[in-house]
Every structure is written in C-alpha cells, then in structure tokens.
Amino acid sequence: MSRSEHPVARNGQHRSDQGGFGRVASLGGGVIGRSWTALFLAAGKSVAVFDPDPEAEARVRRAVEDAWPTLTRLGLTEHGDPDGLHFCADPRQAVEGAGFVQESVPERTALKHEVYAAVEPALGDGTVVASSASGLTLTEMQRGWRDPARFVLGHPFNPPHLVPLVEVMGNERTAPGVVDRARAFYESVGKVTIEVRREVPGHVANRLQAALWREAIHLVNEGVAGVEDVDTAVSAGPGLRWATTGPTQLFHLGAGDGGLAAFCERYADSFNRWFDSLGRPHLDRATAERLVAGLRPISEAHSVDELSHRRDELITGVLALLRNGPRSPS
Numbered sequence: 627m628s629r630s631e632h633p634v635a636r637n638g639q640h641r642s643d644q645g646g647f648g649r650v651a652s653l654g655g656g657v658i659g660r661s662w663t664a665l666f667l668a669a670g671k672s673v674a675v676f677d678p679d680p681e682a683e684a685r686v687r688r689a690v691e692d693a694w695p696t697l698t699r700l701g702l703t704e705h706g707d708p709d710g711l712h713f714c715a716d717p718r719q720a721v722e723g724a725g726f727v728q729e730s731v732p733e734r735t736a737l738k739h740e741v742y743a744a745v746e747p748a749l750g751d752g753t754v755v756a757s758s759a760s761g762l763t764l765t766e767m768q769r770g771w772r773d774p775a776r777f778v779l780g781h782p783f784n785p786p787h788l789v790p791l792v793e794v795m796g797n798e799r800t801a802p803g804v805v806d807r808a809r810a811f812y813e814s815v816g817k818v819t820i821e822v823r824r825e826v827p828g829h830v831a832n833r834l835q836a837a838l839w840r841e842a843i844h845l846v847n848e849g850v851a852g853v854e855d856v857d858t859a860v861s862a863g864p865g866l867r868w869a870t871t872g873p874t875q876l877f878h879l880g881a882g883d884g885g886l887a888a889f890c891e892r893y894a895d896s897f898n899r900w901f902d903s904l905g906r907p908h909l910d911r912a913t914a915e916r917l918v919a920g921l922r923p924i925s926e927a928h929s930v931d932e933l934s935h936r937r938d939e940l941i942t943g944v945l946a947l948l949r950n951g952p953r954s955p956s
C-alpha cells in the first residue's frame with residue numbers, strides 16, 4: 627500500500643479553515659469535549675467552550691497543554707494556537723458565530739435535548755452541529771430539535787485528539803450536503819471519517835469492538851485461554867495488522883495472487899465452522915469478576931494512568947509511522 631492510500635496519511639495534512647467553518651464551539655468539556663477542543667485548537671480554530679462545571683475551564687486548559695506535545699509530534703499543530711480558546715458563560719454565547727458545533731455533553735437524552743433547545747435559536751444559517759454520542763441514536767437526539775436539518779452524529783473514538791476515526795451519520799431529516807460538510811470539516815482537522823448509512827446500536831466501530839470482546843470473554847469463560855493471553859493474542863497478532871488496514875483487505879492478501887475470491891473459496895469451510903461455534907456470553911457480575919481477576923497481575927502492577935500513558939505513546943508512534951512511513955515501491 628502506498629502511504630497516500632492509507633486514510634491516516636491522506637488526512638495528515640490538514641488545511642487551515644478548510645470549508646470556511648470559521649469558529650468552532652465545543653459544548654461539554656469532559657473527557658471527550660476537552661480532547662476535541664485540543665484538536666480543534668491545534669488545527670488553528672478559535673474554539674468557544676461551554677461547560678457549567680466551575681472546574682471545567684481548568685481541566686480543559688490542562689488537557690490542551692497535555693495534548694499539545696503529542697499533537698505537535700504528529701504534525702498537527704502547524705496552524706495551531708492554544709490561545710484561541712475562550713470560555714463562555716452560556717451555551718448560546720458559545721455557538722454564536724460558530725460554523726461548526728461539537729456537542730459532547732453527558733449521554734442523557736433529556737440533557738442533550740435541553741442543550742439543543744437552548745442553542746438552536748442562536749445558530750447561524752450554515753452552522754453544522756454534531757453530537758459525540760456513543761449510545762444514543764440519531765433519531766432519539768433529533769427529537770430535541772425544532773428542525774434537525776443541520777444536525778448529525780459525529781462519533782469519535784477516545785481520545786478524539788489522537789484516534790483518527792469519526793463516524794458521521796445523517797438520515798432523511800438531515801439536509802442534503804450536511805453529512806458531506808461535516809466530513810469535510812473533520813478531515814480538515816486531521817480526522818478520518820466513515821459514513822454510517824443506517825441506524826444500529828453502537829454505530830459501526832463499537833459493534834466491531836463488541837463482537838471481538840464477546841469472543842474474548844467467551845474464550846476466557848470456557849477456559850480456552852486466560853485474560854492476559856487472549857489480550858496478547860489480539861495485540862501481538864491481528865491487532866498489529868488491523869492498524870494498517872481492515873480485515874477484508876487483509877484477507878485479500880491471504881491466499882496469494884487469487885486475492886479475496888481465492889481466500890473465500892479456500893477458507894469458507896473453516897470460517898463457517900468458527901462462525902457457528904462463536905460464543906454468546908453476557909457481561910454479568912460473575913463474568914466481570916472473572917475478567918477483573920484475570921487482569922489483576924497487570925492492574926496491580928501499574929496504575930491506570932501509567933497504562934493509559936503507555937497506550938497513548940504507542941498509538942502516537944503508530945500514527946506518526948502511518949503519516950510519515952515508507953512508501954511502497956512503485
């Protein structure tokens with residue numbers, strides 16, 4: 627694969643103010659909102675933040691400071707200015723004059739509706755509003771709007787300043803072109819977008835994570851392997867390949883020159899047998915306790931902060947390589 631073919635590399639060079647979105651508003655300065663804010667600032671946006679928690683401003687400023695060296699290492703701060711950050715006393719003030727609004731308030735339908743009702747009258751004509759929601763559906767959130775034409779799902783992966791993926795979704799109540807404009811905005815700040823075409827719980831990527839974790843739990847429950855070994859089987863095996871491309875393209879490379887068609891023919895019986903024997907565990911209390919016990923050698927040896935730091939350092943290294951790595955011979 628040539629470097630330019632990888633979506634991360636393709637979106638590595640963001641353009642300042644691509645698509646003319648101008649100022650950005652970030653509603654909610656929690657785990658997700660403050661990470662979004664750091665990314666938007668790095669991309670040269672002026673960012674207005676509203677969060678009613680009096681501690682939020684200090685937390686957001688600290689998060690921006692912490693994220694900046696990583697964003698710089700990834701080449702994402704060329705146009706950036708951490709001083710472009712402004713805190714607002716109410717959500718209307720934050721969205722006034724903003725071309726793009728990212729909503730990252732807690733995952734409660736009534737609260738999200740309250741926020742939409744508050745900001746809707748203050749939005750400019752062309753402003754696009756996206757929700758970070760992981761669990762709520764677009765339809766549920768649209769009920770909080772008088773007119774949801776400008777509103778899309780813009781679901782990131784934690785932490786949004788680091789993990790490139792954003793899942794964007796509109797539906798028949800979304801105005802034509804709004805999904806494309808949202809995708810153009812995200813790509814202008816260095817993100818990689820996909821479009822979710824139909825409403826399903828968990829969108830796309832969380833469903834994929836759930837499918838894999840379900841089988842990981844099944845293998846532990848059945849005594850096939852321990853928690854640490856199952857994790858290693860992912861991170862030291864297929865997980866490494868998945869950072870370069872997805873499973874279907876990888877299998878295209880798994881049966882020589884015949885490509886994917888040959889792979890399907892050769893391995894259909896094996897996969898169908900495996901599909902038929904996959905587990906359907908539930909994350910009940912006993913299962914959770916088994917997983918927690920299985921992880922204890924790691925969780926007792928290292929703090930969550932240490933493990934998170936290591937994860938983020940390694941992700942940064944992989945991303946830097948994907949952006950700047952060797953081109954394939956042409």
Ligand SMILES: NC(=O)c1ccc[n+]([C@@H]2O[C@H](COP(=O)([O-])OP(=O)(O)OC[C@H]3O[C@@H](n4cnc5c(N)ncnc54)[C@H](O)[C@@H]3O)[C@@H](O)[C@H]2O)c1
Nearest residue numbers: 654655656657658659677679730731732733758759760784
């Ligand atoms: N945490 C994750 O891993 C993750 C990943 C992807 C998407 N999301 C989604 O992002 C959204 C935010 O999640 P989070 O993890 O950042 O939650 P969080 O609880 O860390 O942060 C929410 C923030 O919103 C603030 N808030 C409360 N009421 C508000 C209001 N009326 N207006 C503005 N701000 C308000 C809170 O003070 C808090 O700082 C949720 O919809 C969640 O599903 C979370």
